[in-house]
Amino acid sequence: MTHQSSAWETKTGTRHGISQDAPRPGTKIRRVYDALFASPGKWVIFSSRMDGAMTATLDRLRDSYGLDVRYRRLPNGSNAVELMLAGELADNVYVDYVVNPSLAGGR
Numbered sequence: 568m569t570h571q572s573s574a575w576e577t578k579t580g581t582r583h584g585i586s587q588d589a590p591r592p593g594t595k596i597r598r599v600y601d602a603l604f605a606s607p608g609k610w611v612i613f614s615s616r617m618d619g620a621m622t623a624t625l626d627r628l629r630d631s632y633g634l635d636v637r638y639r640r641l642p643n644g645s646n647a648v649e650l651m652l653a654g655e656l657a658d659n660v661y662v663d664y665v666v667n668p669s670l671a672g673g674r
Contacts, residue, residue: 590632596624603628603636603652607664610649612641621648633657 590597602611615621628634633656641647654663662670 590627595620596627599624599650600628600632600634603634603650606668607652607670608666608668610639610651612647612649614647625650635661 590600599613602613605611613621625636625638628636634652635654635656637651637653639649641649651665653665654661656662664670
């Protein structure tokens with residue numbers, strides 16, 4: 568997957584040191600990234616509640632990595648959320664993982 572520029576990067580022409588194709592190993596964003604690509608197009612349960620840190624992680628995945636991540640709260644009142652990798656923008660082409668999860672390839 569190629570790195571997608573965020574709105575700020577597109578507007579200003581700067582990348583703010585972001586140069587990797589995937590988030591750095593050992594980070595929270597990488598754990599979420601890996602879990603989503605393990606089951607593209609399917610809901611994945613995360614025990615983390617939808618707080619500011621999780622919102623920032625999802626925004627970063629959307630803006631900087633071109634991922635279409637959907638979320639919903641679990642109906643049982645727990646703090647856990649379900650996330651789904653619905654697709655990604657790769658080389659200006661939208662790849663829909665809900666319709667065809669096999670398109671995620673060897674991630």
